[in-house]
Amino acid sequence: MKCWIVGLSALLMTAAQAGPATQVAWTEETLEQVERGDPEKGKALAGRCASCHGETGVSANPVFPNLAGQLATYLYRQLHDYKDGSRENPIMQGFAAGLSEQDMADLAAFYSRQPPAKPAAAAGKLSAGVLRLIEHGDSKRIIPPCRVCHGDHGQGERIDTPRISGQSQAYLAQTLKAYRTGQRHNDIYGRMRLIAEQLTDEEIEGLAAYYGALAP
Ligand code: HEC
Ligand code: HEC
Incomplete structure (x- = not known):
């Protein structure tokens, strides 16, 4: 856990140098x-x-x-x-x-307040690499585990971290790619951009398949 705290602070320090991503302040x-x-x-x-x-x-x-x-x-x-x-x-x-x-x-x-969508059927076995990203992240690339922020069930976390379990797989892949190119750039501190920039197409497809099939 300790190394992730260091990793996260490094991520946040780099990101803080970018311009504001949103006009909404949580007052x-x-x-x-x-x-x-x-x-x-x-x-x-x-x-x-x-x-x-x-x-x-x-x-x-x-x-x-x-x-x-x-x-x-x-x-x-x-x-x-x-x-x-x-x-x-x-x-x-x-x-x-x-x-x-x-x-x-x-x-x-x-x-x-509406009940979340039913998750999609799991599409075969996930690669060990994708599961590692979800559970442990990748310290070499400074990628924290997805579950640290999005929760063990992808349920999200107040105030700004969305639910991603049961989300459409196609949309998940599409929006991760949009963070990766910077086309989507409204994430505060650039947290998702810094992560997505380092993901391969294969990893993005695997992560989208996992969360699309995860029961909320
Ligand atoms: C440091 C905390 C953090 C980590 C780690 C993290 N996320 Fe996120 N994620 C966020 C936040 C905050 C947002 C909302 C950003 C915004 O407003 O654009 C977000 C948004 C997203 C979205 C967009 C959801 C939507 O409805 O458009 C996806 C998809 C996503 N994250 C997937 C992942 C995956 C997959 C991983 C692991 C590889 C991951 N995230 C790791 C904090 C995190
Ligand atoms: C013609 C189709 C269409 C209609 C109608 C539409 N949307 Fe969307 N909506 C989209 C698309 C496409 C996206 C993804 C856009 C992107 O990638 O940024 C989206 C994204 C969103 C998101 C972001 C979701 C996320 O997970 O980040 C919200 C919130 C949203 N729409 C709310 C609404 C609301 C509220 C209305 C009605 C006032 C509406 N939409 C009408 C097509 C539509």
């Missing part, structure tokens, strides 16, 4: 706003999201991420990041443009 006021989100109002707003993300945030098409059971704080911040351009995606920037802060809190309240 007490912002946290309260998310906590007070109204799931009923969120449900009404979610009608226009259903064609891609499903009625309850379980997406029909694997290129669209599942939102059901995701942390409300994470959902709120991603919507905010799309709206102010910190996270770039033409489709989502279009949808977020018209949302108020209250709408984002209401949508986050709705989706976070």
